[in-house]
Amino acid sequence: MKINDFKTFVVGNPPPHFGGRYWIFLKLTTDSGIVGFGEAYSVPFHPHVVEHMIGDVCERYVIGSDPFKIERLWRRVYGSGFTLRPDISIMGILSAIEMACWDIIGKELNKPIYELLGGQVHEKLRAYSYLYPEKQDKLCVYSDAETAAKRAAEYVKMGFTAVKFDPVGPYSAFDPRQLSLETLDHTEKFVKAVREAVGSKCDLLIGTHGQMTTSSAIRLAKRLEKFDPLWFEEPVPPENAAEMARVARQTSIPIATGERLATKYEFARLLAEQAASILQFALGRVGGILEAKKIAGMAEAHYAQIAPHLYCGPIECAANIQIDTCSPNFLIQESIQTCGGFHAEILKEPIRWENGYIIPPNKPGLGVELNEEVAVSNPYTGKELHLEMLDIPVN
Template structure:
């Protein structure tokens, strides 16, 4: 009859600062992932919902053949995104620059130099995740904190990152690293090196709830990934919704994960697609 965080050292944080991707909306006539003006306009909406951090990912597709050098056009678009968003949010929100390992270390350093004037909170997974020593080259060459970890699967992977000095922020995904206890071990390893955690989320509210448990009991927690304000279908599929207030998630005091799946809603909405998530292309990207 206790929440998981009570069993893993107790509650450290009463509120968890959250961020969201800048998402497309029905009726958009432009692609918010590729139009910096629309992204800047949408950022104002998220600020009005209380968010103080926004993530965006304009660097283009990633492939089985990465890392690579981004084209001049892609570099320019990335810089225009950072500039437009910084002008739109001012000092009211952090900017989180997302990538998916598209670049070589040299290419990521070129991009980072363009982004530094806009002071992002992080540069995410700038090189493929199998090369922490290369990622460390990026970390040493830029003032932007490097964040990574969404595609890693074991505490041993994260130990390599820490030994290499490759990241300031670890983004383990609890649906991929072996669950809550393994994630707690990763968080504890990071704490020893004064590295922070920002649990990653590309799943739904069940993994989201597990992330909340780890974040609540971890002294080195930085920020939590949310899917907007956990409204809509993510409210319907839980018997009690995740509590979101003024840009923060409020940890539940309910037992276990703090949420309960509404299985009737789940059965009524079977997944009929054939994609698991973002999928890397199987041909080189120029």
């Protein structure tokens, strides 16, 4: 079997854009007609530039290759241009390619991917969501504590047993920063309001984005410990594992991180430094499905757990589900609300979400199929990137 064709889709995610402004999908086709899908997460260039980058890599390394030879293809792409390091641009592209190859392998063998990576461990997967605004919200769910508390209570009624939110405020290219007393007070009151709204029925996930210096993160953690969050996410930027480890040593709140990291090498550093006990790799960036399985195995040896990141499209979500299902140390899966809306529309059959849990599919490969007609009819025409930081310091 050989891969003989590829096609990319740059899809505009309609308002309210939950999951990002756009998604980049890859379709690989073999000489026997089997099709596999993958997704690249947040490569930091305009998506139509990324489309050309994917084409270049596919033409150099993928066309004519055997999709079963994952390790060989992975090393060739990882080392392209004399890199051999966790560059997130090439890793996003490689992740989409690798994901699509696994989809092909599963379809050829008529097995879900999780059955090829150790077999099913979990019958259902606990899920959480960010608190997203509704049209009827009069105030901002991201900054108004009462609105956030109200939404959190509604999520609990839907079946969620965990919700995530960032109470610290905007993130900037000039972070990390020392939070003001006013911001510390606001954040503490914000978390208190949400905890009182959900009681002990729901875990709170503090979803910060590396805004704080080490000392500031420790100050905030001391205030939040009494609300017993399940985790404190990326309290400092991910570039310095030693400083994140300093935060971890100073708080009882588990540290979670990983969405901006790639490959087993960066996650090995996290574990060696004891910087985090919950790993949040993004399947469309980390290096793909097998790379994530290797990281999950390393984490298991350190009694760390995995909680894959998701702020993109449903193909990456489907890949996350495959890893979650076969990993004994799976903790919880990020979901975009209940996997509905455009996330469901762009698939031929939606991902199953039931009362706070995702149900793993038993279909071969990723278990989902991209609706290409919907993808083509929703092209991205904007100029902004998937995610953008403020370009001025936050005072």
